[in-house]
Amino acid sequence: MTDFLIDAPADGPIAEANDPLVIAGEEFCSRLVMGTGGAPSLLALEDALIASGTQLTTVAMRRVQTGTEGSVWSVLQRNGIRALPNTAGCFTASEAVLTAQLAREACETNWVKLEVVADDVTLLPDPIELLKAAERLVNDGFVVLPYTNDDPILARKLADVGCSAVMPLGAPIGSGLGILNPHNIEAIAAHSAVPIILDAGIGTASDAALAMELGCGGVLLATAVTRAADPVRMARAMRHAVEAGRLAATAGRIPKRREALASSSLDGRANLDLAL
């Protein structure tokens, strides 16, 4: 299993080379999906995105502003990173569907990260509006990746209506609390026919590694990197964490035991009783 590690560049793809994330038939060598919110500047964002190794990155759709220098759109274009437009800020299925349609036109992609939140305080998904929007967008030809609660039943229903991946939260958006209900995330991943991408709540690298160890196919994070004191350093940490978590998840970990189990054989040891 280690043959492909030998020639891997020092900071290049390690785990991902032979193990792509596949969403709707598209392969991604990187399992780290990045968000772009919260960055102090476009330059800082660009450096962090490059350091993360991401190949898929979210953008939001907002009314145009004149006089702004540069754009996240051009950052993604020149770095060959695929844009994943989202419907952030939508509270109803109708708003989300129209925003997705605008995003499809603007970003020339039928992929959408579907967000329908219940209010702007908790930012928690509204499950009823979410499912309604997901079904409508799938029927309109979209590749839908919904941001959802850590609810195994809702995750299953989203997959059933044709979503191409399901993205449960680990904790509330921007909280950095990690994965509050690892049992649910594990249950969602274990029974899903489509990739599960842990979305929201990641605070540091061990959270991302845990998501992968729980069986997620990928991790989506933004502010854990963009609001870190050193975004580039944290982006590299997340990249390695996702790779390490994936490797561990597919390496067959040892079972947990209640008691110690010696790793050194007792056979053949010297009889040193006389020396005491």
Add this chain to the structure above:
Amino acid sequence: MTTSHESAERTAENSLAITVNGENQTVLSGAVLETIVRSTLTLDDSAALPGGIAAAVNDEVIPRSGWAGHLVTSDDRIEILSAVQGG
């Protein structure tokens, strides 16, 4: 010689009241969506339209290829969006 009242009426006849990204605007009759997009982006007629932008009129997305031919009508609600940092 026209009175100021008549002039105002004539202007009203030749113009349309619309909203663009939630703000009230008055445009000349015959304006097309591309004119509104260029004006909103402060682009002159010769400048290339940038990528990552989409427009909807009354909650209906108008494909970029149709902007030049889409006539604006009175009370239209136009939304012009672009991809920005987020998520």
